[in-house]
Amino acid sequence: MKAIGIPADLYSHGADSLVDLDLACPVAGARDLLVRIEAVSVNPIDIKMRSARPHRDGQPRILGWDAAGTVVDVGPQTTLFAPGDRVFYAGSIVRPGCNAELHLVDERLAGAMPTSMSFAEAAALPVASLAGWEALFERMHISDDGSDAGKSLLVIGGAGGVGSVAIQLAKTVGQLHVIATASRLQSQAWCRHLGADLVVDHRGDLAAQLHASEIRAVDFILCLSDTDRYFSTMATLIKPHGHICCLVESMSPLPMNELRGKSVSFSWEGMFTRSLHATPDMIEQHRILNRVAELVDAGRLRSIVKECFAGVNATNLRQAHALVEAGNTIGKVVLET
Numbered sequence: 001m002k003a004i005g006i007p008a009d010l011y012s013h014g015a016d017s018l019v020d021l022d023l024a025c026p027v028a029g030a031r032d033l034l035v036r037i038e039a040v041s042v043n044p045i046d047i048k049m050r051s052a053r054p055h056r057d058g059q060p061r062i063l064g065w066d067a068a069g070t071v072v073d074v075g076p077q078t079t080l081f082a083p084g085d086r087v088f089y090a091g092s093i094v095r096p097g098c099n100a101e102l103h104l105v106d107e108r109l110a111g112a113m114p115t116s117m118s119f120a121e122a123a124a125l126p127v128a129s130l131a132g133w134e135a136l137f138e139r140m141h142i143s144d145d146g147s148d149a150g151k152s153l154l155v156i157g158g159a160g161g162v163g164s165v166a167i168q169l170a171k172t173v174g175q176l177h178v179i180a181t182a183s184r185l186q187s188q189a190w191c192r193h194l195g196a197d198l199v200v201d202h203r204g205d206l207a208a209q210l211h212a213s214e215i216r217a218v219d220f221i222l223c224l225s226d227t228d229r230y231f232s233t234m235a236t237l238i239k240p241h242g243h244i245c246c247l248v249e250s251m252s253p254l255p256m257n258e259l260r261g262k263s264v265s266f267s268w269e270g271m272f273t274r275s276l277h278a279t280p281d282m283i284e285q286h287r288i289l290n291r292v293a294e295l296v297d298a299g300r301l302r303s304i305v306k307e308c309f310a311g312v313n314a315t316n317l318r319q320a321h322a323l324v325e326a327g328n329t330i331g332k333v334v335l336e337t
């Protein structure tokens, strides 16, 4: 089968290390689905994995953890899907990625694709919606039945992939008052288009901008950017008994005592935790993606695709990596067969 990856003997860290490869077809085992890939999207994790020091196991490294495609075969213990089903998923960071013609994923990590979306639109959603859903409704325990309606959420980094879904989920499911940060006219307009009630600029003083809108503090903060840089600002802006959730690892120890006086809760969100540790509840990702698909098909969640390349090949993937690596993409970049 065709795949795009980094050859086993190559130690370049740049996007130019991605080349077209010809590999043996994988075989579905246990609860695996063998999926014919129709579209993939690129995330910051692809850039981090591409740049990481490779294990010298003699195997090419295949990246890609956002996929949409059609099931062509199933392992002997599968119960959730059958050949012909359309699925979308992020999969597992410890298995080969989806930048390939055929790909294996544990069925408990896959959802039934929205019927109203193209493969490209569906491939943009899994990582962003799993991270957004888990952060809002599992880590911060925001109610998904409207019980927290009217409470406030600040999303730092609103226009990126995760922010684009988190704003929408917080509005449509959580019924929250959503404040998003974005620094450019285009990214600010995008956040408003997705439903943000207020957009402030993370290049300026966040507290001053919130105060200008008569907001002294917020109930929840979702930080999708530099945790170290925003930590003290978040400690200032969070309400007593509030909750902060961060997705990006810190580079130095965090001053957690700044949260103590207001009894603020702090969580990390890692959407690969379930697959990495094969947690007993990893089937929750199947359920979350199915719920996301229902929201899409009910017209409550919009596509977040901003850039689509025709053709899943090394030339296009290198360009997509360059866009994501620049750190200022709006929505998602996808490649479609």
Ligand SMILES: NC(=O)c1ccc[n+]([C@@H]2O[C@H](COP(=O)([O-])OP(=O)(O)OC[C@H]3O[C@@H](n4cnc5c(N)ncnc54)[C@H](OP(=O)(O)O)[C@@H]3O)[C@@H](O)[C@H]2O)c1
Residues within 6 Å of the ligand: 043, 044, 045, 127, 128, 131, 156, 157, 158, 159, 160, 161, 162, 163, 181, 182, 183, 184, 187, 188, 202, 224, 225, 226, 246, 247, 248, 269, 270, 271, 272, 324, 327, 328, 329, 330, 331
């Ligand atoms: N832990 C997890 O499970 C998990 C899952 C997914 C992603 N992540 C991580 O979360 C981060 C965000 O992911 P993503 O896919 O949303 O990224 P992304 O799409 O690459 O984010 C791009 C956005 O970041 C914004 N941005 C740039 N500099 C910023 C700053 N200093 N402060 C606030 N926003 C800034 C830009 O907005 P402007 O152009 O308006 O400045 C741009 O729209 C990445 O580090 C990623 O690795 C973690």
